[in-house]
Amino acid sequence: MTSRLMVRVLVTLVAFAVLARIPVGFxxxxxxxxxxxxxxxxxxxxxxLLTGYVGQISLCxxxxxxxxxxxxxxxxxxxxxxxxxAVAVGVAAAFALGxxxxxxxxxxxGITLAIVTLGIALxxxxxxxxxxxxxxxxxxxxxxxxxxxxxxxxxxxxSKHLMAAYVVLLALFCLVGLLMVNLHDSGAGRRFRAIRDxxxxxxxxxxxxxRYKLLAFGMSAxxxxxxxxxxxxxxxxxxxxxxxxxxxxxxxxxxxLMGVRYVPAAALGGAFMAFVPDVLTRFGHGSLFGxxxxxSYDWFQIAVGVLLIVQLIALPDGVWGDLRHxxxxxxxxxxxxxGRRVKVA
Amino acid sequence: MTMLRVRDMTVRFGGIVxxxxxxxxxxxxxxxxxxxxxxxxxxxxxxxxxxVIHPDRGSIFFEGHSLVYAPPHVRARFGIARTFQNLQLWxxxxxxENLVVPMDALGRRNTFSDALxxxxxxxxxxxxxxxxxxxxxxxxxxxxxxxxAADLPAGIQRRVEIARALxxxxxxLLLDEPAAGLDAQETARxxxxxxxxxxxxxxxxxxxxxxxxxxxxxxxYVYVLDFGKLLARGQPSAIxxxxxxxxxYLGEESKQSTGETTTVVAAPKQAAPLLEVKQxxxxxxxxxxxxxxSLQVRPGEVVACIGAxxxxxxxTLRAIxxxxxxxxxxVMFAGIEVTxxxxxxxxxxxLIHIPxxxxxxxxxxxxxxxxxxxxxxxxEVDITPAFQLFPKLRERRRQLVGTLSGGEQQMVAMAxxxxxxxxxxxxxxxxQGLAPSVVRQLFEIIRVFRxxxxxxxxxxxxxxxxxxxxxRAYVFEHGSIVLSGAAVDLRSDRKLVAGSYLGTAVETxxxxxxxxxxxxxxxxxxxxxxxxxxxKVKRALEQRAEAEGRPTGAVAIELLEKVDRQ
Ligand SMILES: Nc1ncnc2c1ncn2[C@@H]1O[C@H](COP(=O)(O)OP(=O)(O)OP(=O)(O)O)[C@@H](O)[C@H]1O
Ligand SMILES: [Mg+2]
Numbered sequence: 001m002t003s004r005l006m007v008r009v010l011v012t013l014v015a016f017a018v019l020a021r022i023p024v025g026f027x028x029x030x031x032x033x034x035x036x037x038x039x040x041x042x043x044x045x046x047x048x049l050l051t052g053y054v055g056q057i058s059l060c061x062x063x064x065x066x067x068x069x070x071x072x073x074x075x076x077x078x079x080x081x082x083x084x085x086a087v088a089v090g091v092a093a094a095f096a097l098g099x100x101x102x103x104x105x106x107x108x109x110g111i112t113l114a115i116v117t118l119g120i121a122l123x124x125x126x127x128x129x130x131x132x133x134x135x136x137x138x139x140x141x142x143x144x145x146x147x148x149x150x151x152x153x154x155x156x157x158x159s160k161h162l163m164a165a166y167v168v169l170l171a172l173f174c175l176v177g178l179l180m181v182n183l184h185d186s187g188a189g190r191r192f193r194a195i196r197d198x199x200x201x202x203x204x205x206x207x208x209x210x211r212y213k214l215l216a217f218g219m220s221a222x223x224x225x226x227x228x229x230x231x232x233x234x235x236x237x238x239x240x241x242x243x244x245x246x247x248x249x250x251x252x253x254x255x256x257l258m259g260v261r262y263v264p265a266a267a268l269g270g271a272f273m274a275f276v277p278d279v280l281t282r283f284g285h286g287s288l289f290g291x292x293x294x295x296s297y298d299w300f301q302i303a304v305g306v307l308l309i310v311q312l313i314a315l316p317d318g319v320w321g322d323l324r325h326x327x328x329x330x331x332x333x334x335x336x337x338x339g340r341r342v343k344v345a
Numbered sequence: 346m347t348m349l350r351v352r353d354m355t356v357r358f359g360g361i362v363x364x365x366x367x368x369x370x371x372x373x374x375x376x377x378x379x380x381x382x383x384x385x386x387x388x389x390x391x392x393x394x395x396x397v398i399h400p401d402r403g404s405i406f407f408e409g410h411s412l413v414y415a416p417p418h419v420r421a422r423f424g425i426a427r428t429f430q431n432l433q434l435w436x437x438x439x440x441x442e443n444l445v446v447p448m449d450a451l452g453r454r455n456t457f458s459d460a461l462x463x464x465x466x467x468x469x470x471x472x473x474x475x476x477x478x479x480x481x482x483x484x485x486x487x488x489x490x491x492x493x494a495a496d497l498p499a500g501i502q503r504r505v506e507i508a509r510a511l512x513x514x515x516x517x518l519l520l521d522e523p524a525a526g527l528d529a530q531e532t533a534r535x536x537x538x539x540x541x542x543x544x545x546x547x548x549x550x551x552x553x554x555x556x557x558x559x560x561x562x563x564x565x566y567v568y569v570l571d572f573g574k575l576l577a578r579g580q581p582s583a584i585x586x587x588x589x590x591x592x593x594y595l596g597e598e599s600k601q602s603t604g605e606t607t608t609v610v611a612a613p614k615q616a617a618p619l620l621e622v623k624q625x626x627x628x629x630x631x632x633x634x635x636x637x638x639s640l641q642v643r644p645g646e647v648v649a650c651i652g653a654x655x656x657x658x659x660x661t662l663r664a665i666x667x668x669x670x671x672x673x674x675x676v677m678f679a680g681i682e683v684t685x686x687x688x689x690x691x692x693x694x695x696l697i698h699i700p701x702x703x704x705x706x707x708x709x710x711x712x713x714x715x716x717x718x719x720x721x722x723x724x725e726v727d728i729t730p731a732f733q734l735f736p737k738l739r740e741r742r743r744q745l746v747g748t749l750s751g752g753e754q755q756m757v758a759m760a761x762x763x764x765x766x767x768x769x770x771x772x773x774x775x776x777q778g779l780a781p782s783v784v785r786q787l788f789e790i791i792r793v794f795r796x797x798x799x800x801x802x803x804x805x806x807x808x809x810x811x812x813x814x815x816x817r818a819y820v821f822e823h824g825s826i827v828l829s830g831a832a833v834d835l836r837s838d839r840k841l842v843a844g845s846y847l848g849t850a851v852e853t854x855x856x857x858x859x860x861x862x863x864x865x866x867x868x869x870x871x872x873x874x875x876x877x878x879x880x881k882v883k884r885a886l887e888q889r890a891e892a893e894g895r896p897t898g899a900v901a902i903e904l905l906e907k908v909d910r911q
Binding site for chain 2: 187190194203204206207209
């Protein structure tokens with residue numbers, strides 16, 4: 001067990017070291033995309049916990065991220081606290097909202113739960129993030145802009161110190177990701193998975209459904225909120241647009257596309273969500289055979305839809321999941337060739 | 346001493362009264378039987394006791410506590426464990442993990458210490474795993490410990506359900522049809538196991554089953570339900586001869602002898618085979634479950650597949666009907682090669698498969714499910730014959746299939762197959778979950794099938810009855826056919842069948858004890874399971890077991906025996 005833990009820690013460290021270096025030497029836009037990728041990866045990671053482990057559906061994960069972002073923005077812009085405090089407040093706010101959203105999930109399943117969470121996303125998108133009554137929280141129509149920010153005394157405001165923010169964010173993601181992988185195999189993770197596989201059996205075998213479902217929603221919201229809380233730092237401001245309803249839907253779609261049960265799939269999906277649209281708009285125009293063409297952002301949405309259909313048919317466990325199975329299968333075939341025969345029950 | 350006291354329990358689902366003022370007492374250390382026709386409300390009563398549904402009226406007291414407002418997990422902490430008629434294992438976990446979950450759910454472990462792998466959690470984890478392994482050993486599930494629960498055959502999953510319930514160290518165990526799909530010998534072994542569990546763990550039990558041989562053998566007292574009401578209660582022997590119970594549930598013993606004469610006449614030997622399976626191999630993932638299976642079914646013939654649980658009967662049927670792809674070999678149906686075709690295309694040719702899980706759509710009503718037959722048949726089909734066959738379904742025609750009782754669902758699956766007038770029906774575990782009188786009726790229907798020229802391939806736990814109705818039979822063992830022949834011969838050759846492959850019904854408890862010798866539950870081991878052993882001793886045991894490559898439990902028993910002798 002402990003040796004497995006060591007391997008995981010090692011893999012995480014290597015992944016961190018590699019990923020941290022990637023944006024070095026690129027332009028500011030690329031660095032911004034990298035930061036954004038990790039923020040979205042947090043959003044997807046929150047679904048790995050909620051949907052992948054516990055089997056609950058939620059279509060308002062971007063709302064949690066948004067609440068984290070606004071709370072953090074408010075704390076720095078109005079109270080000028082150290083940014084780490086702002087992040088903590090953002091996470092706490094998201095956690096609290098997660099618990100509240102979890103309440104209907106105690107009764108609802110499947111489609112009905114999806115619709116309720118969709119409604120919550122809509123309410124926040126249309127009313128909370130864009131309403132005068134909540135100006136103290138959202139900073140008005142312009143949102144909060146974060147010019148000066150420091151974390152642990154280090155200067156961290158957006159344009160100049162983007163790399164620093166990115167590295168901190170990435171380190172946090174690696175840490176939380178590692179914890180999530182551990183959680184999966186631990187006792188608590190098993191109780192979560194028991195709820196996913198059969199709620200009926202879980203309840204009658206002593207798993208406190210209320211506690212564990214609320215915990216799952218709270219933790220999931222906190223993870224999404226943690227990513228969101230860094231948004232003001234990376235982007236320099238907060239606005240409702242990145243956290244609107246559609247981002248929530250995109251989270252759900254891309255989580256399924258990449259493999260909703262796997263932590264690395266969240267990282268993959270985050271990168272996909274941040275880079276692909278940007279690359280499309282940057283390089284997606286020119287002329288071909290004398291015709292002008294231009295690929296807009298809308299093409300990204302369509303591409304996700306098409307990929308999702310292809311994936312559901314060809315890779316039912318998501319891109320990452322099926323990759324893993326293939327590798328595992330190849331390995332066992334090689335093992336079988338080595339003369340080991342499986343005795344049949 | 347009353348342990349469980351149920352009073353005036355009433356449950357209604359819309360217009361249906363599933364339980365109507367049931368009162369019941371269970372004493373400490375007692376095994377109480379609960380029987381009754383399909384849809385009588387047995388599972389509903391279990392659901393009330395375990396807290397899954399809330400009764401409209403009535404009260405439950407367990408060891409003096411009122412349970413009315415207690416949620417399910419609190420009842421689990423009181424010591425009430427249950428198994429499910431429709432299996433509810435956690436399919437994506439290994440068998441061992443399935444046992445560990447209830448152990449540490451009841452141990453109130455901490456989520457964060459778990460995720461951080463703190464020493465406290467790691468230690469608790471090791472202790473749980475050890476106990477899980479001991480329980481698995483007792484139930485002879487050792488070799489499945491690392492298998493995913495979903496990959497196991499249904500019969501073994503049922504045993505894992507019992508193991509999982511025992512992992513909770515329960516004081517009251519609710520068993521919902523534990524013997525479904527078990528053959529006679531396995532049932533006898535189960536009976537012994539239940540006795541041993543009661544003795545060692547001091548567990549009281551409430552047992553629902555349609556296999557009367559089990560109920561009569563293990564229960565101290567029996568309650569009979571019918572239409573949600575108490576029909577009778579008393580000693581098992583009295584219940585068996587109670588005319589009310591016979592009329593409502595058991596049915597009259599049919600005249601056995603008639604079967605033999607019809608058997609010989611029927612099958613036209615010369616006819617070309619309707620189904621021909623040639624050297625088929627199939628399996629799942631890296632596992633090959635059947636190999637070199639060859640069998641034939643002629644038109645209008647009834648063929649039985651018999652063999653212990655996990656012998657490969659279900660897989661054979663799946664490979665024939667196209668639910669899985671055969672890896673080698675050929676399947677011919679009505680002169681057409683169907684190897685590797687989709688299940689849908691094969692069924693269009695007139696081959697109907699009623700799978701073990703029944704293959705129904707839970708969100709459709711009974712009537713709509715039966716109407717769907719018209720769709721596959723391509724012309725309008727009259728569904729009234731189904732209701733004549735199973736009058737119970739007529740009252741339930743507008744109910745969703747998913748909410749039917751287990752037996753009622755089995756009736757729907759049978760009715761659907763019969764309506765589609767197939768050329769060959771393959772039925773997996775036909776009598777599973779059905780009341781004895783209904784089972785008897787179904788065997789009659791199979792005779793009718795044959796008279797109408799419909800062929801039947803049958804997998805059946807009641808070997809005797811299956812051989813009575815069948816023309817020929819194949820005996821499966823470890824994924825291949827080891828014996829085949831005319832049913833009459835196999836029946837008279839029972840010794841052969843009994844000795845090496847199955848064992849037929851064991852008539853008396855005394856015989857059962859003698860017969861099941863090799864599988865006796867070892868009291869010493871049960872002790873280990875229930876008693877805490879110092880960590881040092883445990884570690885020593887573990888090391889020794891690992892060095893000798895044997896299960897820890899076996900080493901422990903050996904040591905205990907030595908101590909006893911000295
Ligand atoms: N959710 C539900 N909605 C409507 N009717 C239901 C529901 N659950 C159960 N019933 C009905 O209540 C009756 C009792 O069901 P129950 O499952 O308790 O029967 P049972 O005695 O366990 O039968 P079996 O031996 O077939 O398992 C059945 O007629 C069933 O159709
Ligand atoms: Mg039932």
